[in-house]
Amino acid sequence: MKSHHPQPLSRVSVNMARHHEVLISLRRIIRATDMYSRHLSKVAGLTAPQLLVMQSIAQRGEMAMGQIADEVSLSQATITTILDRLEKRELIVRLRGSTDKRRVYARLTADGMALLEKAPTPLQEEFIDRFAELDDWEQSLIVSSLQRVAAMMNAGDIDASPVLDLGAMDRAQPTVELSERRARQSEAAAPAPPYPEATRK
Amino acid sequence: MKSHHPQPLSRVSVNMARHHEVLISLRRIIRATDMYSRHLSKVAGLTAPQLLVMQSIAQRGEMAMGQIADEVSLSQATITTILDRLEKRELIVRLRGSTDKRRVYARLTADGMALLEKAPTPLQEEFIDRFAELDDWEQSLIVSSLQRVAAMMNAGDIDASPVLDLGAMDRAQPTVELSERRARQSEAAAPAPPYPEATRK
DNA sequence: AGATATTGCTTTGACATCTAACATTTCGAA
DNA sequence: TTCGAAATGTTAGATGTCAAAGCAATATCT
Numbered sequence: 001m002k003s004h005h006p007q008p009l010s011r012v013s014v015n016m017a018r019h020h021e022v023l024i025s026l027r028r029i030i031r032a033t034d035m036y037s038r039h040l041s042k043v044a045g046l047t048a049p050q051l052l053v054m055q056s057i058a059q060r061g062e063m064a065m066g067q068i069a070d071e072v073s074l075s076q077a078t079i080t081t082i083l084d085r086l087e088k089r090e091l092i093v094r095l096r097g098s099t100d101k102r103r104v105y106a107r108l109t110a111d112g113m114a115l116l117e118k119a120p121t122p123l124q125e126e127f128i129d130r131f132a133e134l135d136d137w138e139q140s141l142i143v144s145s146l147q148r149v150a151a152m153m154n155a156g157d158i159d160a161s162p163v164l165d166l167g168a169m170d171r172a173q174p175t176v177e178l179s180e181r182r183a184r185q186s187e188a189a190a191p192a193p194p195y196p197e198a199t200r201k
Numbered sequence: 202m203k204s205h206h207p208q209p210l211s212r213v214s215v216n217m218a219r220h221h222e223v224l225i226s227l228r229r230i231i232r233a234t235d236m237y238s239r240h241l242s243k244v245a246g247l248t249a250p251q252l253l254v255m256q257s258i259a260q261r262g263e264m265a266m267g268q269i270a271d272e273v274s275l276s277q278a279t280i281t282t283i284l285d286r287l288e289k290r291e292l293i294v295r296l297r298g299s300t301d302k303r304r305v306y307a308r309l310t311a312d313g314m315a316l317l318e319k320a321p322t323p324l325q326e327e328f329i330d331r332f333a334e335l336d337d338w339e340q341s342l343i344v345s346s347l348q349r350v351a352a353m354m355n356a357g358d359i360d361a362s363p364v365l366d367l368g369a370m371d372r373a374q375p376t377v378e379l380s381e382r383r384a385r386q387s388e389a390a391a392p393a394p395p396y397p398e399a400t401r402k
Numbered sequence: 403a404g405a406t407a408t409t410g411c412t413t414t415g416a417c418a419t420c421t422a423a424c425a426t427t428t429c430g431a432a
Numbered sequence: 433t434t435c436g437a438a439a440t441g442t443t444a445g446a447t448g449t450c451a452a453a454g455c456a457a458t459a460t461c462t
Contacts, residue, residue, distance in 0.1 A: 018332070035419095066410065066411080079411090100409095153325055238417090
């Protein structure tokens with residue numbers, strides 16, 4: 001901000017407007033997300049969180065409740081209810097851990113995989129298209145901003161990056177760390193452990 | 202796409218990672234928002250949407266369901282259920298329009314105003330503080346990005362600004378148009394029409 | 403070993419949300 | 433004027449969401 005104009009009086013009101021803008025935008029984004037989820041439900045038979053969860057499971061072949069929760073940023077309780085519905089529709093099965101019987105693993109059924117194949121992305125196609133059309137720097141800017149907001153809202157969860165790192169935008173790395181960093185119990189992050197320990201419930 | 206580095210092969214994967222990052226960040230933001238709402242509920246007795254709605258009403262003195270819905274970006278049905286709860290707790294009252302009997306206006310009660318006085322902001326204090334500490338240009342960048350994302354997700358709702366307008370960041374205007382633009386029935390946007398037509402239900 | 407703490411998941415209870423179907427009212431046109 | 437279309441709200445039904453309380457199993461400490 002070159003700010004040749006100190007804006008002596010409007011300072012406060014401008015700031016108010018600023019974070020109010022943030023609030024408004026967030027509300028809209030949340031709403032759009034919700035509405036797209038319902039749209040997905042109509043055309044694909046899966047809501048966004050259901051799709052997210054299934055993709056997560058598909059990626060690893062088999063996952064425990066807690067792992068899924070971490071990966072999709074939802075509480076375990078929520079994962080339970082989502083899986084309840086998916087299980088009822090026989091899109092996934094639950095398997096009780098054999099060595100550690102507290103754990104419950106979820107696995108896709110054939111039906112589940114089939115449905116997942118045909119399902120759209122969990123993010124509006126429209127958004128993806130438009131996003132893809134942006135210049136690299138714009139995309140980076142947006143991603144950085146969102147991460148920044150997420151970090152600022154997540155209180156204690158910040159572990160660095162106190163400033164928007166503009167220089168990073170040219171390094172154009174896939175930036176997977178954020179997701180990885182989330183995997184608390186880690187499990188050594190094996191690409192896709194075929195079939196861990198687990199037996200039919 | 203200027204991209205000094207063509208990144209011949211990683212192009213696709215980078216893009217995937219990019220919008221996937223968006224998805225992850227959004228999930229986190231949504232979650233943080235939700236969790237803060239619950240926190241609010243504990244400490245202030247009002248959830249975020251309840252607070253939003255009440256502030257909205259307080260600002261104008263009296264508002265119809267539809268107006269509120271537009272202002273806080275929620276469906277009318279949602280407003281109805283939120284107001285049901287607020288009314289049950291006697292924080293607001295509903296008034297039927299006298300000239301147009303289809304309309305229903307909401308007004309704060311003394312209790313409602315009192316509670317609203319003591320309530321925190323609908324956005325995490327922490328977020329606001331940290332946000333306020335950022336440089337002007339950073340704030341603008343974030344606000345612009347969020348608005349951009351919201352616009353890209355809202356499909357048909359775009360009415361211009363096909364490119365992130367960096368130049369705008371220097372003009373530092375309060376930027377209220379977005380909220381205004383939403384007010385479809387407009388009502389001529391009177392600052393605070395004392396007490397429109399409405400009688401006790 | 404035995405008691406206690408911790409971990410992993412499910413249940414319960416309360417909100418928030420949306421769409422679709424209704425009920426009322428108002429408005430416009432024939 | 434009368435009738436159908438449009439506008440405004442509410443109801444019904446389905447998900448999603450989380451915190452807190454429960455349960456069961458494992459880990460840890462003495």
